[in-house]
Amino acid sequence: MPDSTIEPTARPRRSRTRSRNVNGRPALVISTLKPHQYDLRPACASLICPGCKTWVPITGIQARQQKLVPHDTGRAGKDPSVRCQGSNRLIDVDVAYETWLERLQDGGAEIASRRPTTVLPRPFTPRTVQALRARAERTPAGRVADWKAVLDRVDAVDIARKRMPAGDAPLDGPSVPMTTLHPQRPAC
Structure with missing residues (x-):
């Protein structure tokens, strides 16, 4: 049977996986990430994978052992199927949900204070x-x-403006035309 000429594409990510495989890399500690790089809401616990910089679900957020879902580096169904090296990496969740939410809201307030104010028009004189x-x-x-x-x-x-200046016309230069010139293209 001949090999398929179709290049495999990235599969849609599953939100939960039952794989017992564990990545050999050291566990990723959540507290080392910035609050906007992870989401601890139980309905959609996820984080930005350090390997491929995409949002990836965290499996077993309520369980004893949390890890990243196996995922490809590209967009599902569009890019080539290349498994990310951060797949199945263990996650050490050492930040409480309330602490994360508070840090996230404080960061939003800090960013808002750095944004410039609206430009006011000059007062009328x-x-x-x-x-x-x-x-x-x-x-x-x-x-x-x-x-x-x-x-x-x-x-x-x-x-x-139409009056001629007083005095003699220049001797060395061409005369100034007094009528509008309409140049014609030469016949070929």
């Missing part, structure tokens, strides 16, 4: 308030009236 009021009071008719009042000065500036 009297000039800013005056400009905002004037903007709110303006109507479309008022804007047209303002434009008509300035239109004569704008026309005068445009005429002054």
Whole structure:
């Protein structure tokens, strides 16, 4: 029978295992981890595996001997099936549930105190308030009236720009074109 060409993928993790296998590594002491790296709630006791940095259930949290569930390093059904070296490692739970919960809440309060406060807008100056009021009071008719009042000065500036400067034209440079140039592409 030929070998399968399909590469084995990581299996879904079981929350409980009845395996008697024990990892040869020394027991992992919970008190050496930070409070946010493990969860001691009886319904979902778990911790971050030091080997693969994924959340793994703890088997037998109420029993005499606790250990990590056998698990693969990848995501279930997607990554290659590679057994983590931290599987079946014994766990030494030396922190009480109440102590862990208290440390976790204290850590959350500490983090909240380090976060920056919301940015407050600058206070309004009297000039800013005056400009905002004037903007709110303006109507479309008022804007047209303002434009008509300035239109004569704008026309005068445009005429002054079109006038030629007094004096002789430069001798060594090209003449300045007075009409708008519209270049054409050469025919191929």
